[in-house]
Amino acid sequence: EAQVTQNPRYLITVTGKKLTVTCSQNMNHEYMSWYRQDPGLGLRQIYYSMNVEVTDKGDVPEGYKVSRKEKRNFPLILESPSPNQTSLYFCASSSTPRGSTKGQYFGPGTRLTVT
């Protein structure tokens, strides 16, 4: 089954404690992306990757890092989380940035709370 998986699904942490949210896709997609979703703001893109070792900033990259060492994985790293990073995070993948006929495939989301 084609899918994008994220772990963990829920995370509560404290300010300053480094964390990583993993994202993996099994569709051999070249394009992967991270979004955060906040009430009234829709989804905002954090980082995206066109292929292995190729990453670029989205609209809200501050406080985040990513890496793309393998095609299937695209982890999101918060080196020093702050309360304003409390949000719902989605990973997405597709064959191209705009997606094919089915658009981008989204993961189930990770709800992060930073206290």
Add this chain to the structure above:
Amino acid sequence: AQSVTQLDSHVSVSEGTPVLLRCNYSSSYSPSLFWYVQHPNKGLQLLLKYTSAATLVKGINGFEAEFKKSETSFHLTKPSAHMSDAAEYFCVVSETGRRALTFGSGTRLQVQP
């Protein structure tokens, strides 16, 4: 620069009545436009996409949208709402040559029995 405005944050309709979710976009170049749906506690799913072919685009679950360049609009419609249509809907734009998508703030659709 690309941007998208969803004109209603909440829309409430009765089951069996038409649905209209409004979206206006801004784009310097030929845009691709999308509608995604998010059901409660779920990820997002593509409803339909416009990529400069036919201006009337048909999607899944009976939804369709019409691209109107003169009005810079891409409104989503459905002739008859079903209870299962209750969800949040996002209008999305991507300019030719850009590698990023820009999402609208979302419209929450309620369907009353």
